[in-house]
Amino acid sequence: MAGRVSVVRRWVLAVFAAAACAAGTACSAGADGTADVTVRMVTPAGPSPTPTLPPGVSPTPLVPPELVVSTLEVYQAGALLVSVTGDVIGGQVQFLGRKYPLTKGSQSQYTFVPVDTDELPGQHELVADVRLPNGTRGTLQATVTVLPTQWTVDYLAFTPEQTAALLDPQVVADELALLKSIYVKVTPQKLWSGPWLLPTQGAITARFGEQRSVNGGAPSGHHGGTDIGAAEGAPVVATNSGVVVLARELRVRGNMVIIDHGGGLYSGYAHLSSIAVAEGDRVEAGQLIGAVGNTGLSTGAHLHWEMAAHGILLDALRFTDGTNGF
Structure with a gap:
Protein backbone atom coordinates (compact mmCIF):
# COMPACT_ATOMS: atom_id res chain seq x y z
CA MET A 1 0.00 0.00 0.00
CA PRO A 148 -10.68 -5.55 -4.89
CA THR A 149 -11.70 -6.96 -1.50
CA GLN A 150 -12.51 -10.65 -1.03
CA TRP A 151 -15.81 -10.86 0.86
CA THR A 152 -16.39 -13.73 3.28
CA VAL A 153 -19.73 -15.51 3.94
CA ASP A 154 -21.32 -15.89 7.37
CA TYR A 155 -24.13 -18.36 8.14
CA LEU A 156 -26.65 -17.13 10.73
CA ALA A 157 -29.63 -18.80 12.42
CA PHE A 158 -32.50 -16.87 13.98
CA THR A 159 -35.60 -18.09 15.82
CA PRO A 160 -38.98 -17.80 14.08
CA GLU A 161 -39.88 -15.02 16.52
CA GLN A 162 -36.76 -13.00 15.63
CA THR A 163 -37.30 -13.56 11.94
CA ALA A 164 -40.94 -12.45 12.07
CA ALA A 165 -40.37 -9.40 14.25
CA LEU A 166 -37.00 -8.09 13.10
CA LEU A 167 -36.32 -9.40 9.61
CA ASP A 168 -39.55 -7.91 8.28
CA PRO A 169 -38.41 -6.03 5.14
CA GLN A 170 -40.32 -2.91 6.15
CA VAL A 171 -38.71 -2.85 9.61
CA VAL A 172 -35.26 -3.18 8.07
CA ALA A 173 -35.99 -0.56 5.38
CA ASP A 174 -37.33 1.97 7.89
CA GLU A 175 -34.24 1.66 10.08
CA LEU A 176 -31.85 1.94 7.12
CA ALA A 177 -33.71 5.06 5.96
CA LEU A 178 -33.30 6.64 9.40
CA LEU A 179 -29.56 5.92 9.42
CA LYS A 180 -29.17 7.16 5.86
CA SER A 181 -30.87 10.46 6.75
CA ILE A 182 -28.18 10.96 9.40
CA TYR A 183 -25.16 9.70 7.48
CA VAL A 184 -25.71 11.94 4.42
CA LYS A 185 -25.52 15.17 6.43
CA VAL A 186 -22.27 17.15 6.31
CA THR A 187 -21.27 19.24 9.29
CA PRO A 188 -18.87 21.85 7.82
CA GLN A 189 -16.54 21.64 10.82
CA LYS A 190 -13.68 19.31 11.78
CA LEU A 191 -14.68 17.57 15.00
CA TRP A 192 -12.21 14.63 14.95
CA SER A 193 -8.53 14.77 15.85
CA GLY A 194 -5.67 12.31 15.76
CA PRO A 195 -5.78 8.53 15.30
CA TRP A 196 -8.89 6.33 15.33
CA LEU A 197 -9.37 3.93 18.23
CA LEU A 198 -10.94 0.48 18.53
CA PRO A 199 -14.17 1.09 20.49
CA THR A 200 -13.91 -2.13 22.55
CA GLN A 201 -11.57 -5.06 23.07
CA GLY A 202 -12.44 -8.51 21.73
CA ALA A 203 -12.28 -10.91 18.81
CA ILE A 204 -13.63 -9.94 15.40
CA THR A 205 -16.68 -12.18 14.97
CA ALA A 206 -17.99 -10.72 11.70
CA ARG A 207 -16.19 -8.48 9.24
CA PHE A 208 -17.59 -5.58 7.28
CA GLY A 209 -18.92 -6.47 3.85
CA GLU A 210 -19.28 -10.19 4.36
CA GLN A 211 -22.29 -11.81 2.72
CA ARG A 212 -24.82 -13.55 4.91
CA SER A 213 -26.91 -16.69 4.72
CA VAL A 214 -29.88 -16.50 7.09
CA ASN A 215 -31.43 -19.79 8.22
CA GLY A 216 -29.87 -21.68 5.30
CA GLY A 217 -30.81 -19.19 2.59
CA ALA A 218 -28.58 -18.07 -0.28
CA PRO A 219 -25.79 -15.62 0.70
CA SER A 220 -26.65 -12.03 -0.17
CA GLY A 221 -25.94 -8.40 0.63
CA HIS A 222 -22.99 -7.02 2.58
CA HIS A 223 -22.74 -6.75 6.35
CA GLY A 224 -22.80 -3.03 7.16
CA GLY A 225 -20.41 -3.06 10.10
CA THR A 226 -17.68 -4.81 12.06
CA ASP A 227 -18.77 -7.11 14.90
CA ILE A 228 -16.49 -7.35 17.95
CA GLY A 229 -17.30 -10.11 20.41
CA ALA A 230 -17.04 -9.12 24.08
CA ALA A 231 -18.71 -9.85 27.40
CA GLU A 232 -21.98 -8.10 28.08
CA GLY A 233 -21.28 -4.89 29.98
CA ALA A 234 -17.76 -4.40 28.56
CA PRO A 235 -17.00 -0.70 28.00
CA VAL A 236 -17.51 0.88 24.58
CA VAL A 237 -15.62 4.11 23.84
CA ALA A 238 -15.76 6.71 21.08
CA THR A 239 -13.39 5.91 18.23
CA ASN A 240 -12.69 9.66 17.89
CA SER A 241 -14.02 13.01 19.06
CA GLY A 242 -17.30 14.44 17.81
CA VAL A 243 -20.93 15.16 18.69
CA VAL A 244 -23.54 12.52 19.56
CA VAL A 245 -26.40 12.76 17.05
CA LEU A 246 -28.29 9.58 18.00
CA ALA A 247 -28.56 7.77 21.33
CA ARG A 248 -31.67 5.61 21.49
CA GLU A 249 -33.13 2.13 20.95
CA LEU A 250 -33.71 0.90 17.39
CA ARG A 251 -35.56 -2.24 16.27
CA VAL A 252 -32.75 -4.08 14.48
CA ARG A 253 -29.58 -2.49 15.92
CA GLY A 254 -30.94 -2.29 19.45
CA ASN A 255 -29.51 0.43 21.68
CA MET A 256 -27.36 2.56 19.39
CA VAL A 257 -25.10 5.61 19.54
CA ILE A 258 -24.01 7.59 16.47
CA ILE A 259 -21.24 10.21 16.59
CA ASP A 260 -20.78 12.98 14.02
CA HIS A 261 -17.05 13.56 13.45
CA GLY A 262 -17.58 16.48 11.05
CA GLY A 263 -17.01 16.76 7.33
CA GLY A 264 -19.56 14.03 6.52
CA LEU A 265 -17.97 11.25 8.63
CA TYR A 266 -19.87 9.25 11.28
CA SER A 267 -19.34 6.27 13.58
CA GLY A 268 -22.12 4.04 14.93
CA TYR A 269 -22.20 1.62 17.89
CA ALA A 270 -25.07 -0.89 18.11
CA HIS A 271 -26.59 -3.69 20.27
CA LEU A 272 -25.49 -1.85 23.43
CA SER A 273 -26.75 -3.03 26.81
CA SER A 274 -26.69 0.56 28.05
CA ILE A 275 -26.03 4.07 26.74
CA ALA A 276 -23.82 6.52 28.67
CA VAL A 277 -24.31 9.66 26.53
CA ALA A 278 -27.17 11.79 25.25
CA GLU A 279 -27.90 13.35 21.87
CA GLY A 280 -26.07 16.67 21.60
CA ASP A 281 -23.19 15.67 23.88
CA ARG A 282 -19.65 16.51 22.78
CA VAL A 283 -17.38 13.48 23.30
CA GLU A 284 -13.63 12.93 23.10
CA ALA A 285 -11.72 9.99 21.64
CA GLY A 286 -11.67 7.16 24.16
CA GLN A 287 -14.61 8.50 26.19
CA LEU A 288 -17.11 5.94 27.52
CA ILE A 289 -20.34 6.02 25.49
CA GLY A 290 -22.00 2.73 26.45
CA ALA A 291 -21.58 -0.98 27.17
CA VAL A 292 -21.52 -4.11 25.00
CA GLY A 293 -24.90 -5.82 24.84
CA ASN A 294 -27.24 -8.17 23.01
CA THR A 295 -30.15 -5.88 22.16
CA GLY A 296 -32.02 -5.79 18.84
CA LEU A 297 -31.40 -8.47 16.20
CA SER A 298 -28.44 -10.21 17.84
CA THR A 299 -27.42 -13.81 18.55
CA GLY A 300 -25.00 -12.98 21.37
CA ALA A 301 -23.24 -10.16 23.19
CA HIS A 302 -21.13 -8.11 20.78
CA LEU A 303 -20.55 -4.61 19.44
CA HIS A 304 -21.67 -3.78 15.91
CA TRP A 305 -19.37 -0.91 14.83
CA GLU A 306 -20.17 1.18 11.75
CA MET A 307 -18.29 3.95 9.94
CA ALA A 308 -19.96 6.00 7.20
CA ALA A 309 -18.74 8.86 5.00
CA HIS A 310 -21.21 10.92 2.98
CA GLY A 311 -23.88 8.26 3.39
CA ILE A 312 -21.70 5.28 2.34
CA LEU A 313 -20.93 2.56 4.89
CA LEU A 314 -17.22 1.68 5.15
CA ASP A 315 -14.97 -0.93 6.74
CA ALA A 316 -14.29 0.56 10.18
CA LEU A 317 -11.10 -1.49 10.68
CA ARG A 318 -9.47 0.29 7.75
CA PHE A 319 -9.55 3.45 9.89
CA THR A 320 -7.30 1.70 12.44
CA ASP A 321 -5.08 -0.68 10.42
CA GLY A 322 -3.39 1.92 8.18
CA THR A 323 -4.69 0.63 4.83
CA ASN A 324 -6.50 3.93 4.19
CA GLY A 325 -3.15 5.71 4.47
CA PHE A 326 -4.06 7.65 7.61
Missing part, protein backbone atom coordinates in the same frame (compact mmCIF):
# COMPACT_ATOMS: atom_id res chain seq x y z
CA ALA A 2 1.24 3.46 -0.78
CA GLY A 3 1.64 5.82 2.15
CA ARG A 4 0.42 9.37 2.49
CA VAL A 5 1.11 10.95 -0.88
CA SER A 6 1.61 14.59 -1.75
CA VAL A 7 0.28 14.61 -5.30
CA VAL A 8 1.09 18.19 -6.22
CA ARG A 9 4.48 19.57 -5.20
CA ARG A 10 3.96 23.06 -6.56
CA TRP A 11 1.15 25.09 -8.09
CA VAL A 12 2.13 25.94 -11.65
CA LEU A 13 0.13 29.09 -12.24
CA ALA A 14 0.68 31.95 -14.58
CA VAL A 15 -1.95 33.86 -12.63
CA PHE A 16 0.82 34.70 -10.16
CA ALA A 17 3.40 35.53 -12.87
CA ALA A 18 3.48 35.80 -16.67
CA ALA A 19 0.80 34.26 -18.87
CA ALA A 20 2.55 30.92 -19.16
CA CYS A 21 -0.75 29.09 -19.38
CA ALA A 22 -3.79 30.60 -21.04
CA ALA A 23 -7.07 30.40 -19.16
CA GLY A 24 -8.55 26.90 -19.38
CA THR A 25 -5.27 25.42 -20.70
CA ALA A 26 -3.71 22.36 -19.01
CA CYS A 27 -0.30 22.91 -17.35
CA SER A 28 2.12 20.16 -16.32
CA ALA A 29 4.20 20.24 -13.15
CA GLY A 30 7.55 20.21 -14.90
CA ALA A 31 9.67 18.75 -17.64
CA ASP A 32 11.05 15.89 -15.56
CA GLY A 33 7.89 13.85 -16.14
CA THR A 34 7.45 13.00 -12.47
CA ALA A 35 3.98 14.50 -11.95
CA ASP A 36 0.74 12.97 -13.18
CA VAL A 37 -1.30 15.95 -12.11
CA THR A 38 -3.20 18.42 -14.24
CA VAL A 39 -3.78 21.99 -13.07
CA ARG A 40 -6.30 24.27 -14.75
CA MET A 41 -6.96 27.89 -13.90
CA VAL A 42 -9.95 30.03 -14.77
CA THR A 43 -9.64 33.77 -14.24
CA PRO A 44 -12.92 35.44 -13.18
CA ALA A 45 -14.64 37.08 -16.16
CA GLY A 46 -15.55 40.75 -16.30
CA PRO A 47 -13.85 43.93 -15.10
CA SER A 48 -12.65 44.19 -11.53
CA PRO A 49 -11.20 47.14 -9.60
CA THR A 50 -7.44 47.53 -9.80
CA PRO A 51 -6.04 46.93 -6.31
CA THR A 52 -4.19 49.88 -4.80
CA LEU A 53 -1.57 49.61 -2.07
CA PRO A 54 0.11 52.38 -0.06
CA PRO A 55 3.61 53.39 -1.21
CA GLY A 56 6.28 50.95 -0.11
CA VAL A 57 3.81 48.14 0.67
CA SER A 58 4.12 44.94 -1.38
CA PRO A 59 1.19 42.59 -2.01
CA THR A 60 1.15 39.41 0.07
CA PRO A 61 1.56 36.44 -2.28
CA LEU A 62 -0.90 33.57 -2.06
CA VAL A 63 0.43 30.26 -0.77
CA PRO A 64 0.26 27.80 -3.71
CA PRO A 65 -2.39 25.10 -3.19
CA GLU A 66 -1.17 21.52 -2.84
CA LEU A 67 -3.23 18.34 -3.21
CA VAL A 68 -2.49 15.66 -0.62
CA VAL A 69 -4.08 12.20 -0.89
CA SER A 70 -3.63 9.70 1.96
CA THR A 71 -2.98 6.84 -0.48
CA LEU A 72 -3.13 6.24 -4.23
CA GLU A 73 -4.30 2.64 -3.69
CA VAL A 74 -7.52 2.10 -1.76
CA TYR A 75 -9.58 -1.05 -1.17
CA GLN A 76 -13.29 -1.46 -1.82
CA ALA A 77 -15.05 -0.25 1.38
CA GLY A 78 -12.01 1.88 2.21
CA ALA A 79 -11.68 5.66 2.29
CA LEU A 80 -9.29 8.37 1.17
CA LEU A 81 -8.41 11.42 3.22
CA VAL A 82 -8.05 14.17 0.60
CA SER A 83 -6.63 17.53 1.65
CA VAL A 84 -5.80 20.76 -0.16
CA THR A 85 -3.29 22.97 1.64
CA GLY A 86 -2.39 26.58 0.87
CA ASP A 87 -4.61 29.63 0.42
CA VAL A 88 -7.84 27.82 -0.44
CA ILE A 89 -11.26 28.96 0.79
CA GLY A 90 -13.39 26.07 -0.44
CA GLY A 91 -14.18 23.63 -3.19
CA GLN A 92 -15.13 20.02 -3.79
CA VAL A 93 -13.64 16.65 -4.66
CA GLN A 94 -15.07 14.40 -7.38
CA PHE A 95 -14.41 10.65 -7.42
CA LEU A 96 -16.27 7.65 -8.84
CA GLY A 97 -19.10 9.85 -10.09
CA ARG A 98 -19.83 11.54 -6.76
CA LYS A 99 -18.96 14.98 -5.36
CA TYR A 100 -17.89 15.81 -1.81
CA PRO A 101 -17.54 19.34 -0.38
CA LEU A 102 -14.28 20.34 1.26
CA THR A 103 -14.42 21.09 4.98
CA LYS A 104 -12.11 23.56 6.72
CA GLY A 105 -9.64 21.76 8.97
CA SER A 106 -6.87 23.05 11.20
CA GLN A 107 -4.27 23.11 8.41
CA SER A 108 -6.16 22.47 5.17
CA GLN A 109 -9.47 22.04 3.41
CA TYR A 110 -10.26 18.32 3.50
CA THR A 111 -12.81 15.57 2.93
CA PHE A 112 -13.05 11.83 3.45
CA VAL A 113 -13.76 10.18 0.10
CA PRO A 114 -15.59 6.82 0.45
CA VAL A 115 -15.21 3.80 -1.82
CA ASP A 116 -18.33 1.62 -1.85
CA THR A 117 -18.26 -2.19 -1.58
CA ASP A 118 -19.15 -2.73 -5.23
CA GLU A 119 -17.00 -0.05 -6.90
CA LEU A 120 -15.20 -1.24 -10.02
CA PRO A 121 -11.54 -2.11 -9.29
CA GLY A 122 -8.94 -0.34 -11.40
CA GLN A 123 -7.66 3.18 -11.98
CA HIS A 124 -9.99 6.14 -11.52
CA GLU A 125 -9.46 9.90 -11.73
CA LEU A 126 -9.85 12.04 -8.61
CA VAL A 127 -10.49 15.75 -9.25
CA ALA A 128 -10.32 18.57 -6.71
CA ASP A 129 -11.91 21.88 -7.73
CA VAL A 130 -10.79 24.69 -5.41
CA ARG A 131 -11.39 28.43 -4.91
CA LEU A 132 -8.72 30.95 -3.94
CA PRO A 133 -9.30 34.19 -1.97
CA ASN A 134 -8.78 36.34 -5.09
CA GLY A 135 -11.62 34.59 -6.92
CA THR A 136 -9.40 32.31 -8.98
CA ARG A 137 -10.50 28.71 -9.42
CA GLY A 138 -8.11 25.80 -9.78
CA THR A 139 -8.39 22.10 -10.62
CA LEU A 140 -6.01 19.43 -9.37
CA GLN A 141 -6.13 15.80 -10.47
CA ALA A 142 -4.65 12.48 -9.38
CA THR A 143 -5.07 8.85 -10.42
CA VAL A 144 -6.24 6.48 -7.67
CA THR A 145 -6.37 2.68 -7.97
CA VAL A 146 -9.32 0.84 -6.37
CA LEU A 147 -8.24 -2.61 -5.15
